[in-house]
Amino acid sequence: AQKVTQAQTEISVVEKEDVTLDCVYETRDTTYYLFWYKQPPSGELVFLIRRNSFDEQNEISGRYSWNFQKSTSSFNFTITASQVVDSAVYFCALSEVPGNQGGKLIFGQGTELSVKP
Amino acid sequence: KAGVTQTPRYLIKTRGQQVTLSCSPISGHRSVSWYQQTPGQGLQFLFEYFSETQRNKGNFPGRFSGRQFSNSRSEMNVSTLELGDSALYLCASSRGRDLLYEQYFGPGTRLTVT
Numbered sequence: 356a357q358k359v360t361q362a363q364t365e366i367s368v369v370e371k372e373d374v375t376l377d378c379v380y381e382t383r384d385t386t387y388y389l390f391w392y393k394q395p396p397s398g399e400l401v402f403l404i405r406r407n408s409f410d411e412q413n414e415i416s417g418r419y420s421w422n423f424q425k426s427t428s429s430f431n432f433t434i435t436a437s438q439v440v441d442s443a444v445y446f447c448a449l450s451e452v453p454g455n456q457g458g459k460l461i462f463g464q465g466t467e468l469s470v471k472p
Numbered sequence: 473k474a475g476v477t478q479t480p481r482y483l484i485k486t487r488g489q490q491v492t493l494s495c496s497p498i499s500g501h502r503s504v505s506w507y508q509q510t511p512g513q514g515l516q517f518l519f520e521y522f523s524e525t526q527r528n529k530g531n532f533p534g535r536f537s538g539r540q541f542s543n544s545r546s547e548m549n550v551s552t553l554e555l556g557d558s559a560l561y562l563c564a565s566s567r568g569r570d571l572l573y574e575q576y577f578g579p580g581t582r583l584t585v586t
Contacts, residue, residue: 392577398560400577446515459505459528460575462515 357382359449361463368437369471376432376466378447384408389423389430390448390460400446406430437470444468474498476565476578484584490551493581497544497565504546505575506538509560518561521546550583558585 358381368374380389391403404414406423414421418435434441444467448460477496485491497504506518517530521540538548544565550557560582564575 397579398562398582399579400562400564402574402576405574448515459517459520459530460507460515461517464514 357449357451357461359447359461359463361445361447361466363466364464365467365469367469367471370439371436372470373433373435374437374468374470376434376445376447376468378430378432378463380428380430380447380449382449382451384451386451388450390450391421391430391432392446392448392462394444394446394465396443403432403445434468437468439470439472442468442470476563476576478561478563478578478581480581481579482582482584484586485553487553487555487585489553490549491553491583492547492549493561493563493583495546495548495563495565495578497546497563498576501565501567501576502544503566503568503573504540504544505564505566506546506548507562507564508532509562509580510556510558515562518548553585555585557583559583 360379362377387408389406392400393403394400404421411423420433422431444465446465447463450460479494495504503522505520507515508518509515518532519526519538520528524540535551540546560580562577562580564577566573566575
């Protein structure tokens with residue numbers, strides 16, 4: 356069965372600190388996608404990144420970076436020099452790529468990040 | 473380009489009643505997915521529609537149903553409401569029928585059942 360675990364329920368940091376959000380996943384499939392979403396207090400989920408199972412290259416986008424390691428089934432997310440605006444709940448998600456069935460994401464429980472000034 | 477819109481944004485219903493929630497996808501998007509978010513269970517997939525056909529369904533009882541119209545707008549219905557149905561219901565749309573296409577989420581409908 357598919358499962359996503361975000362062991363950190365809450366993280367609190369002071370502005371400008373670096374912070375890493377952990378994500379561990381389980382799947383029996385060899386082809387799958389991994390995602391990170393941000394949910395600010397407004398409630399809307401904001402897409403941050405998608406990674407397919409064949410692409411283990413790390414990615415950097417501004418202050419955000421992602422480390423994908425198939426050997427440990429992890430897809431961790433690092434925010435460098437955190438800012439107050441980064442405060443939100445962050446979700447890691449997994450999806451297999453079956454036939455014509457689409458749209459189903461398996462989400463972790465989320466990590467609530469609080470960045471204090 | 474307008475984003476995904478969901479109506480109503482807030483809803484209060486009584487146990488036993490039924491409710492219909494609406495989702496208008498981004499123009500040109502043909503896939504609509506629905507998710508339920510609760511503090512206890514987190515984000516859970518309800519169902520997904522593409523070109524008016526339900527192609528994937530989560531583990532929810534038959535009280536939860538949905539449909540998609542020819543203009544890709546979607547509705548979900550919950551009958552015989554229970555207290556545990558109180559949640560934020562999120563809708564997401566995408567251009568295509570698999571996750572090669574990015575999903576864009578709406579702001580959600582917050583349903584409270586009393």
